[in-house]
Amino acid sequence: MRRSPRFSRWHLLLAPMALLFLLPLAQMVLTSFTANGDINRFPPRFFPSALHIGGYFRLFRDAPVARWMLNSAIVSGVAILSHLVLCSLGGYAYARLSFRGRTVGFVTLLATIMIPTQMLMIPTYFMFSKLGLINTLGAAFVPFLTSAFGVFLMRQFFLSLPRELEEAGRIDGLSTLGVLVRIVLPLARPALATLAVFTLLNSWNDLLWPLIAINNPKSFTIQLGLLNFQGAHHVDWQELMACNVVATAPLVLAFLFAQRQFVQTMSFSGLKG
């Protein structure tokens, strides 16, 4: 299809939608740079009369935001690392190795996808408390250590690879782990990237698990911190929007740099069912 020189009617749908979707984000960023006096002015204006970064100063003074960001980074880092390792191992086993209980294990794993997480918050809370995870970052990352979807994704990818390379590796005397690490994983970079983005999105944006298990502000993730900050500072819109920008910016920037990868990840999670 050639780019048509004619004006396409689809613009009439897409342009207003795009504007509608961007406006709230634009207003969030602009408000974070607008003095509160300006925000309350009537008639309201969209662009601030002057750039004002006081909101960010107040934010970092009033709340341990840097700590929350660090906590979230740790949670996502651990989650991604553990996802990559455990799902690669599990996916490889279910794709290539033959052992007793393989079918039962895999079917059980797939069946757990049907269980909604929200339903599990009560028993999980008591599990965390038995394991001593209450008020620790562990409560935020343990639920994201691995996932049935991740194992399934890696298995599907491994199944699509030709067996010959692996057999050659075996003949050269590599162990099963050696074959996986030296031969299979280097070929699996696209799947690993998808898995990493999937885990980043879920773990960074999660609110549920920290919400039920973490009360100590030092162990808040940025999402829980933002929620609590809203409760405490709901009149100071500039400061609150600054906090919102800080919480949102990392993933939005990552998205702008690697949009293709994010979109691919979403369409893969579309294959989940």
Add this chain to the structure above:
Amino acid sequence: MRNGILISDHQRARGRAAGRRQALDHSRARRRRRWAADLTGWSFAGPATGVVIGLTLFPAGWAFLISREHWNGIAAPRQIGWDNYRTMVQDPDFRSAVDHTVLFTLLYVPVVLVLGMLIATALNRRIRFIAFYRTALFVPMVVSAAATGVLANFVFDPQFGLADNVLRALHLPRQGFLADPHQVMWVIALIYLWSDLAFSVIVYLAALQDVPKDVLEAARMDGATRWQQFRHVVIPTLAPVTVFVGVWETISVLQIFELVLTTTHGGPLGASQTVVYFIYNQAFRLSRYGYGSAAAYTLFAATLIITLGMLAYSKRGKVGAF
């Protein structure tokens, strides 16, 4: 004379014993190899499988036991059979939470399906600014529920919000938005659409790549209009994806919680209380863990039945959700 015709009994017996010994060694080696294979297999698959089961099946089983108890989390639980479920059916709060959730689902899922398909079709064209449109429409999907909620509180603030400013500029009557019990679920649906539309668009966009180009071409040659091409070629190709997106959206919308928590806390006057918010409130605010678990199990059962029902229906109808 080993290979000769005449072999003594003695020799024959010796041969049989050796064969048996060999077979024994063989099967022992085979068993050992099999054990080794099992060990390798499970040492690879075990950690992921174990963690997933520990975080899903195990608590799911536990939740069922808790749902038949009267338990405040501190004192010893008391077994009360199905009482929690009986109370729940008559609880007006639970009923209204179910009403809100069901209404939300019925309202939201068809809209997201139609809009998702429409936007995906639009984004599938090679027109000017298409990269910008894609980025603009997809970026909300990386914004967390907490940030979306906080932002929505600002956008729909009755005094300073963007929505209010727009209404004022257009000289339309001002609205309560999230503060109005009659509007609150609609506003939440709109916010959820903002953060969730990208998913269905992306899935549809991927599916549109599978629409057979030669069939479209043939239809055009036969004089089919754009709409006819869409209706008779594109939509049948999208049917399985529509079933999938429909099931997926239904499941996620039935569980809507975080957005309610960050915007209205179920208010005003309980008008936006959803089932999962009800569960959260019962368990973590009121310490009624047994009661909350009963509601959670009911939701799980309902979700499962709806999902299986939709899948079965789409299989029987062959064309999918249409």
